[in-house]
Amino acid sequence: MLTRRHIRIKVLQTIYAFDKAEIDELKKSEKFLVYSMEQMRDLHLVMLGLLVNLRAYAEVQLEKRKKKHLVTQEDLNPNTRFIDNKVLVLLKDNAALNNLIAERKLDFWQLDDEYISLLHKEVLASEIFEQYMNGAEPDFKADKDFVIQLYKQIIAPNDKLYDYFEDKRLTWLDDYPVVNTGIVKLLNQMGPNPSDGKLMPPAFKNKEDLDFGVDLFRKVVLHDEKYTKDIIGKTPNWDKDRIADLDMIMIKMGIAEFLHFPSIPVKVTINEYLEIAKEYSTPKSSIFINGILDKLVQQYRDNDSLNKIGRGLR
Known part of the structure; x- marks a missing residue:
């Protein structure tokens, strides 16, 4: 599930x-790193649980309508296409999924059901819901297409x-x-x-990805002093304190990949940190990081310390 980026x-964090x-x-930092990476799987379970709870909430609302003081024929015989949706029912009935959510104490929506209520109102007011409920009798593909659009247009x-997740x-x-x-x-x-x-993919594509992160x-931590010297040597007009903290860390991570990860091409490393810098650092950081990493690559090539094996990796 986790990509290398x-x-x-x-x-970096x-x-x-x-x-x-x-x-x-x-x-402790290593444990925190592994924990933060594995947290992604928990969020995956929480979002699947949201779909299960959204369906359950809709079912409860239909039952409440039948008990109104003044009921209509529509209240007594409601359209149950949403709660009968085959994809949502499969999620509801998946014992392994629901057991894992319970074991990891991730069933937040029982306590925070106001979010389910808000989502349910948005679903009812949506065009995709109206089209789905009033369309031809759906097959599995139609049910699945609806849930995908529901997730992409309303939930995500x-x-x-x-x-909510920022607070959680x-x-x-x-x-x-x-x-x-x-x-x-x-x-x-x-x-x-x-x-x-x-339904429950592993947090990592393989063990190599977990090992890569650790x-x-x-x-970076163990070679911090050496990496700092290498960086300062390439920034004659900058002292260490003027380089943004995140930029310094990303450059050091790039150095670590140059020197200790022989199977990762130089271009891949540089491109990855340029993209990360655009999202997490200052507007000019990617240009600065690119210039420093290019100089460092040339230095490591010249002194034969660039650790890359295989064609095209250097």
Whole structure:
């Protein structure tokens, strides 16, 4: 689920916390890094749980309508297409999914049901809901297409949900777009009998990705003094204190990849940190970082310390 870029962002955040003495021990910092990366899987479960609870809330509302003092024929015989949606029912009935949500204490929507209520109102007022409810009798594909559009148009871009997660767990803000993309991909791949593994993908594509994050963090922290000297040597008009903290960390992470990760091409490393800088640092940071990394690559090539194996990696 985690991409290498997202792993790099988690490492950047952890090193920043370590440098600011928010976490003052290497082992504790490593545990925090792994924890923050695994948090993404929890958010994935929370968002699937949201779909389950949204359907359950709609079902309760239909039952309440039947008990009104003045009921209509529509109240007594409501359109149940939404609560009968085959994708939503599959999620509701998936024991492994619901057990994992309970075990990890991630069923937030039972307590914070006002967000479900707000979403339900938005769903009812939406054009896609009206078209779905009044269309031809849906098959599995139509049910799935509706849930995908529901997620993409109403749930994922919801500002109130974003604010909720900002208050709930700050680390989830960076994870939110990636998780939403992953859930849309999961929904697209769902069949009538999805396996548990498809509903609950691992946090990492493989163990190498987990090791990459931890190793990158260690290399930057343990070689901090050397990397700082290399950087200052390439910025004659700048002293160390004038370089933005995040820029300094990203350059050091680039150095670590140049010197200690032989299978990652130089261009990939530079491009990754330029993109991260555009999102997390100052407007001119990517230009500054690009210039420093280019100089460092040339130095490491000249002194034969650039550790790359295979064609095209240098």
